[in-house]
Amino acid sequence: MTKLGVFFYRLLLALADATPAFRAQPELVSVKLGRRFLMAIAEASPAFRPPPVSASSPAEIHPQPRLAPETPPASDIRMRHPGPGWGRHLGFLAPLSAALSVVVITLSVLLVSRFTGQSLNAGAGNPLISVASPYAVLYSPGSSAAEDAVFSPDGAALAVASGDGSIYLWTLATDAFTVLADQEGRGAPSIAFSPNGTVLAAGNRNGTTYLWNPATRKLVTTLRCPGAGPINAVAFSPDGKELAAVSKSASGSACIWAVPRGTRVASLPREQTGFSSAAFSPDGKILAVGGLNGVAYLWDPATSAMLGELRVGELSSISSLAFTADGTELAVATSSNSTSLWNIAPQRLIAVLVDPGRGKGITAIAISPDGRTLATADLDGNAYLWKLDTAQLIATLSDPNSDGITAVAISPDGRTLATADLNGSAFLWNLPATALSTPVPAPSTRRVPRIVSVTTYQQGVLVYFNIRYTDPSHNAEGFGFAGVNGSGWAEENHPFSDPSYGIPGLDSIAYPFNLACGTSQQYSSEVIAWIYDTAGTRSQPATINLTCK
């Protein structure tokens, strides 16, 4: 046998525990260790002798070794008897080796627990997947309940608003915090970072909205909405140029200011109800405001025109609102323990997610940046993660303090969830990979737009093509074309939202080409054109002959 062969043979012996030292594996380890332990005790104490092990006792009923039984070499037999070295300490070896294995197992568990932040029983009882205990705990020094928590836009800090009026600004990399405190100490039920992170707005129970510079911890300005009671929610527009603040006063008050100047640009119509929450759509064209009467109002922030009302619950108030990343859907949480998912255009109810808790009411919701995961939190002390596309509950996170959770936020990278509770603590959780996965739609379910007809028409020197297409999955994003057969048109792609010279219609697009029609230089051309969807997948191209009539 070659050296390499010997090496692998001996490695196999080691892997299979097939050397004489390890060859007793058919015997139950526990029986073996227990018998050795008893024998060790017997040797140490002459007064105690274990009963002789009969052939029919379980310890002697061994299956035959799996490996080919053969008479072991003399050297093997010799090794089974106490040698001059360790053999003297036979009485200690069994308990020592048992203790060694216990130590190794315990150390392994402790090390992995510490390294991963997971306890060994992590995940027990969760609906589908395990979410470990929080990997960080931010204990606010004050004794007041946390009222809101938001991540900074760069994800490096977490701001936690406390009921005593303090705002704790945690730097997550160092676990250090700074405090922003209003002078009156009446609490900030809602806080929000501007999209560029330079302003932190805090709506206060005294009816004032404070704008802070989080870098310098200086108060930039204060804003007051006429007639406003305690400010319940603040929200920045996506471009960061406007700030909406809504009040819980019975007459209802909602103002929009230009920031950071603090000039009031709009006051939304009063609705004879207080407001509890506010959220701008990602394109900034809709301001959704949740009413204490269970109605979510959709306003155009530019004109203050009412765009619609979503009647969510007659007997409950709206506690939180959140738009999906693409702005097509709005999640509305109510105090009646359900979160409803609404399509914005047309306005229709898509799904209702019922909180599995004991029914103390949902306090906050957040949607992940990719728009696939919804986090809800309730006063029972649980936060839940839901898959938005299937409305399926995927995980439960229980507040370690067993207190009601008052705020929930998802980091900008979508990997961390923050919860804050009535005890004033904030917890950071690693979101499970399942919640983060970005499933690719199955080919059978995602249908690409299809061109159904192509016509051309002439206007002056221009010849237009007019493409009609079907869009079964409602995901057509734009159109494109390129010259073929010697035509010099370079490839162009334009979204329907910015179609260049194109004229989008209902499932149609027209685009002009200057063929110098009616002049001495008029010419013909040939292009292929296509429709592409949100995933960038193109339809089957259509070949179009462009000629002057």
Added chain:
Amino acid sequence: MWWGFALWGLAGAAAARAVSCAEAIPRVKGPPWRWPNGPGGGLYALSVILHCFVGMSVTGAAAEQTGEFRHALIALGLGSAASVALKMLSGYTLALLPRPPGGDSAL
């Protein structure tokens, strides 16, 4: 966090190895890896590393594919089971090979 479960699998495999070693020590009244009683220190260490690697890999892959386990204890058990499976597979492979003349100790 599949890698967290992979570490639990590694711990499970290490635990299985520890039990195996603890079982062998009283039997041979000495270090069980010493040749010819055991495979030799280097090979024994290599076999422990391979066992732990297999336990970690199998558990990590299962966690990644299944969207993580409901319980970290499952990962610990899977790591141990992977180690035991490797041991059995190696035993079956060994049984298929011709024994060296003079027995294993003659190598």
